[in-house]
Amino acid sequence: MDDGGEAKIPGEHVAExxxxxxxxxxxxxxxxxxxxxxxRELAADLVQDTFEAAAxxxxxxxxHPAGRQRAWLLSTLAHKDISDFRRxxxxxxxxPDIHARYQPTQADTEAEALNAxxxxxxxxxxxxxxxxxxxxxxxxxxxxxxxxxxxxRLGLAQGTVHAQLHNAxxxxxxxxxxxxxxxxxxxx
Numbered sequence: 001m002d003d004g005g006e007a008k009i010p011g012e013h014v015a016e017x018x019x020x021x022x023x024x025x026x027x028x029x030x031x032x033x034x035x036x037x038x039x040r041e042l043a044a045d046l047v048q049d050t051f052e053a054a055a056x057x058x059x060x061x062x063x064h065p066a067g068r069q070r071a072w073l074l075s076t077l078a079h080k081d082i083s084d085f086r087r088x089x090x091x092x093x094x095x096p097d098i099h100a101r102y103q104p105t106q107a108d109t110e111a112e113a114l115n116a117x118x119x120x121x122x123x124x125x126x127x128x129x130x131x132x133x134x135x136x137x138x139x140x141x142x143x144x145x146x147x148x149x150x151x152x153r154l155g156l157a158q159g160t161v162h163a164q165l166h167n168a169x170x171x172x173x174x175x176x177x178x179x180x181x182x183x184x185x186x187x188x
Contacts, residue, residue: 035081050077118179125175137168
């Protein structure tokens, strides 16, 4: 095996493969040009892929007569061309979705302004909370600590932290009701 993990061609097969290539490359290239409607680069790629496949299958292929070898080359070339066509078609079908996914969304300035006002109001609501409740709320929503981490840091029971977070959410929801009447966007 080589560094890429593929099997190396045995030394005694190198000369045979060289002769095989020399005997069939122009003939196969002509068929590849016909299949690719004259695209010489694509035809050359198909010929290369086909001969790589022949090298991998050489133990089997070398025992066949020349006519059967050519038939194998031609069918392998056709299969590789069809596979490439299918791959390109699949990409073409997915391309609009891929393109749409990476386009920037249109700015919703009204929603952005409303969210900025609501965020400022949420900050005011948290600042007006009692010191312990404010500390728990900031540890959860600003520092992203879990309930167990907050409880350990403050020396409280987890149930107490849960209850305090519930109270903080209720205050935030009540204070932000005018911005999110259906409850959407309230703190979680």
